[in-house]
Amino acid sequence: xxxxxxxxxxxxxxxxxxxxxxxxxxxxxxxxxxxxxxxxxxxxxxxxxxxxxxxxxxxxxxxxxxxxxxxxxxxxxxxxxxxxxxxxxxxxxxxxxxxxxxxxxxxxxxxxxxxxxxxxxxxxxxxxxxxxxxxxxxxxxxxxxxxxxxxxxxxxxxxxxxxxxxxxxxxxxxxxxxxxxxxxxxxxxxxxxxxxxxxxxxxxxxxxxxxxxxxxxxxxxxxxxxxxxxxxxxxxxxxxxxxxxxxxxxxxxxxxxxxxxxxxxxx
Amino acid sequence: xxxxxxxxxxxxxxxxxxxxxxxxxxxxxxxxxxxxxxxxxxxxxxxxxxxxxxxxxxxxxxxxxxxxxxxxxxxxxxxxxxxxxxxxxxxxxxxxxxxxxxxxxxxxxxxxxxxxxxxxxxxxxxxxxxxxxxxxxxxxxxxxxxxxxxxxxxxxxxxxxxxxxxxxxxxxxxxxxxxxxxxxxxxxxxxxxxxxxxxxxx
Numbered sequence: 262x263x264x265x266x267x268x269x270x271x272x273x274x275x276x277x278x279x280x281x282x283x284x285x286x287x288x289x290x291x292x293x294x295x296x297x298x299x300x301x302x303x304x305x306x307x308x309x310x311x312x313x314x315x316x317x318x319x320x321x322x323x324x325x326x327x328x329x330x331x332x333x334x335x336x337x338x339x340x341x342x343x344x345x346x347x348x349x350x351x352x353x354x355x356x357x358x359x360x361x362x363x364x365x366x367x368x369x370x371x372x373x374x375x376x377x378x379x380x381x382x383x384x385x386x387x388x389x390x391x392x393x394x395x396x397x398x399x400x401x402x403x404x405x406x407x408x409x410x411x412x413x414x415x416x417x418x419x420x421x422x423x424x425x426x427x428x429x430x431x432x433x434x435x436x437x438x439x440x441x442x443x444x445x446x447x448x449x450x451x452x453x454x455x456x457x458x459x460x461x462x463x464x465x466x467x468x469x470x471x472x473x474x475x476x477x478x479x480x481x482x483x484x485x486x487x488x489x490x491x492x493x494x495x496x497x498x499x500x501x502x503x504x505x506x507x508x509x510x511x512x513x514x515x516x517x518x519x520x521x522x523x524x525x526x527x528x
Numbered sequence: 529x530x531x532x533x534x535x536x537x538x539x540x541x542x543x544x545x546x547x548x549x550x551x552x553x554x555x556x557x558x559x560x561x562x563x564x565x566x567x568x569x570x571x572x573x574x575x576x577x578x579x580x581x582x583x584x585x586x587x588x589x590x591x592x593x594x595x596x597x598x599x600x601x602x603x604x605x606x607x608x609x610x611x612x613x614x615x616x617x618x619x620x621x622x623x624x625x626x627x628x629x630x631x632x633x634x635x636x637x638x639x640x641x642x643x644x645x646x647x648x649x650x651x652x653x654x655x656x657x658x659x660x661x662x663x664x665x666x667x668x669x670x671x672x673x674x675x676x677x678x679x680x681x682x683x684x685x686x687x688x689x690x691x692x693x694x695x696x697x698x699x700x701x702x703x704x705x706x707x708x709x710x711x712x713x714x715x716x717x718x719x720x721x722x723x724x725x726x727x728x729x730x
Binding site for chain 1: 572608
């Protein structure tokens with residue numbers, strides 16, 4: 262594989278497009294020039310730093326380093342998952358649920374994809390684990406977040422209906438039936454849409470990257486298909502785990518609805 | 529026998545009383561005295577200290593869903609979880625007779641919930657609570673939205689449940705209704721004072 266390396270001048274030329282944007286903002290007093298500059302510099306520093314860190318980790322090829330970076334990625338994703346919720350749980354349990362779900366589903370799906378499907382040697386080669394885990398976590402995070410958000414909103418809005426079912430002798434899972442189904446639907450529908458339009462509206466990012474790096478498009482497509490299966494599978498499982506875990510957090514062992522555990526709920 | 533023993537709902541003095549089969553106990557007291565909270569605690573819908581025994585079994589010894597199939601709380605404003613009336617009821621042959629007994633047409637069962645009036649909802653909520661024959665009925669103002677005629681029919685259904693051997697705990701602001709249905713009354717005076725149990729003079 263061959264690809265054209267970019268020089269500093271190349272990056273500066275690409276940045277010219279942004280500078281034009283900044284100039285327009287100043288000319289029309291949109292007040293966006295500073296935001297543009299800050300965001301662009303931030304993006305540049307973040308990506309350069311990630312490049313350095315990955316360079317270092319790829320050079321180690323030790324299972325210990327791979328496990329460490331996996332945990333750091335899961336922790337960051339779990340934190341982000343909780344932060345995205347509008348009505349958060351009071352307790353640290355929400356972080357536990359987020360991290361457990363992402364670690365279990367994201368970790369397992371990644372290990373499965375790398376070890377069983379791609380099987381590089383050695384299997385813990387960070388060159389494969391880290392980018393695949395990154396994509397899996399990013400997607401799983403979104404679907405878990407949607408599932409939990411829909412679930413907690415539904416629980417608050419349909420509190421009376423859920424409690425009516427509980428009073429009639431339903432278990433907590435039965436009582437949440439309608440809300441739970443809606444949460445899973447909301448989380449999984451975007452995944453189906455992404456699969457349906459893949460390659461039609463735009464080329465997926467990873468495939469584009471491989472093609473730019475000199476890969477045969479047919480080979481890049483195979484990789485992309487594999488990744489799509491893994492991403493969608495992991496996201497769907499993540500939504501299931503997050504939604505069922507969410508029901509357990511919103512209820513107690515006596516199958517009572519416990520909205521007091523939400524920060525927005527009654528004290 | 530339903531035995532409530534030092535049941536302590538948050539912020540209220542402990543409450544103790546007994547209700548035997550074929551009996552009805554009325555719970556009376558001003559708004560905010562904790563009548564609804566007491567019923568919810570008996571059904572184990574809210575956590576509370578103290579004990580509730582049904583035929584000698586304490587609520588914590590029974591799986592919660594099973595407890596609530598035996599000890600049924602019926603809200604004054606019954607909530608509905610599906611779009612159609614019928615899906616809220618167990619498939620029972622006597623369902624249509626129960627619906628008729630509170631003065632409603634059985635064809636109401638195939639209508640959407642959204643078309644029902646408040647009074648129709650309240651009567652169907654009472655039917656839903658009794659349809660699968662729980663041992664204990666905790667009725668929270670079961671006739672608050674009903675006119676005199678519908679109230680009489682709903683009381684007839686409650687009286688039939690008492691005659692059939694169920695234990696009924698009734699929250700009611702209607703003192704005539706308490707005299708008509710209840711054998712004992714529990715006064716929750718509010719303001720942190722202890723509850724009082726007394727016979728209802730017929």
